[in-house]
Amino acid sequence: MSPPRIRNMEEFASVSGISRPTISKYFNDPDSVRASTRARIEEALERYDYRPNIYAINQNRRLTKNIGVVVPYLADPFFAEIARNIEQRCIAAGFSPTLFSAHGQPDLERDILDTLRSLKPAGVLFAPLGRSSDRGAIEKFSRDIPTVLFDSNIEGVGEAFIGSNNFQSVPMMVDYLCRTGEAPCFFEMTPLNPNANKRHNAYVEAMEQRGLAPNVVRVEGDSWNFEDIGFAEGKKAFEQKRFNSDTIFCSNDRLAIGLLAAAYEKGYRVGNGAGCAVRIAGHDDHPFSRFTSPTLTTVAQDYASIAQTSVETLFKLIESGERASERRETVYEGKLVLRASA
Structure with missing residues (x-):
């Protein structure tokens, strides 16, 4: 039989035999606990496939000011322009955005999610690759860290999606x-x-x-x-x-x-x-x-509105420290631009 699903840190402490304060200390800084204790915690994490509720942890420690921004292909000026808009809005709000590009590679996209976990971001703005993305990995990530999808929608994943109609x-x-x-x-x-x-x-x-x-x-x-x-x-x-x-x-x-x-x-x-x-x-x-x-x-496409709404939606999630009651999708209308080719 597979081990029972662990819903919170108290249950994890009970099944692992490690005290709740020690586990909390580990999640705030793994190097702050003894190596032998760290090994026990990490073995239990693997055995029970448990990841902490970042929202709950943030009730007990100061939020970081890090925001992750992930795009599928930064060499595309379209994504560079949206990322520029997002970065400017994050900086203006006092956050520190870190930009990642998957360069069209699903393996790299998964690695970026692992890297972001180690940075303990307050939240993430994520434009996934789409068809080749690892849906399971993104779902798991977004359960732990406030995540807003933009441009490319994966139905049911993340707290919200903002894109074009x-x-x-x-x-x-x-x-x-x-x-x-x-x-x-x-x-x-x-x-x-x-x-x-x-x-x-x-x-x-x-x-x-x-x-x-x-x-x-x-x-x-x-x-x-x-x-x-x-x-x-x-x-x-x-x-x-x-x-x-x-x-x-x-x-x-x-x-x-x-x-x-x-x-x-x-x-x-x-x-x-x-x-x-x-x-x-x-x-x-x-x-x-x-x-x-x-x-x-x-x-x-309405670059400015997509960027602004994505950032504002994420900030509201971070400030509330709570899950959205339902996943929201916001799409903006396009505007016809007439030039010489047609």
Whole structure:
């Protein structure tokens, strides 16, 4: 039989045979107890798979001012911009943010959670990888440390989620493209996070609501090198005539940036008006999208509101020292940004 689930530190003290004050002392500073006692505690922790209630511990010691910020891929300026917004708000509130990037690697994402435990943060703002994340590890972490998810949602995990409303933004772009030219096909790669799946579904739904047949062009690619995938696979799609429309709506701006380069190499002029062969639009308002040639029509996510609400939600959890009565999800609408590419 598996050992009983331990619900609090008193129960752990009872089953381990170690006094409650000694255990509390260990959790505040493992080096403050004798090596032999530390070994007994750690063996019991492993045997009973117990992790302390950080909220309860914080009632007996001063909260740290550390805030962990975890993003999936810091080399992406989109996440760098959101992280910058979050860091500034944490610093202004007197907290010390520490930024981590999983670099698209699930093993590294798990290691980051272990590192954060050792830092004893007051709370964590976390944008998970998504499909490749270790859900069990994230669930376990968020039970111990106040955790707010942003950008990429894992249903039921963490105290709250703050992100974008893809079922508002994608139909808005589809509507604009349909009103101004041919109905769009949808260019995507293997979905890496929940946003990609939601955008796919929102596109299909928006087309069907207009009585139009969706045309999803999914290409190979299972990495965070979106521009490379958009360029290489976009060229193949042009050569194979997979786009059944002269209007292409890309799942995100980084794919669109790669597709713009592919169109240029294939000799297709991108934009509206005479002499243009194809229209290309994206999603996110990536910081580089205003500097492409032609500049990229896209949907802007509300970076500032996502960052502000994420930080404020976490601060409220930290200050209350209590679990949220129910998990909250807050999503913000996107804004159409019209530029030269469509």
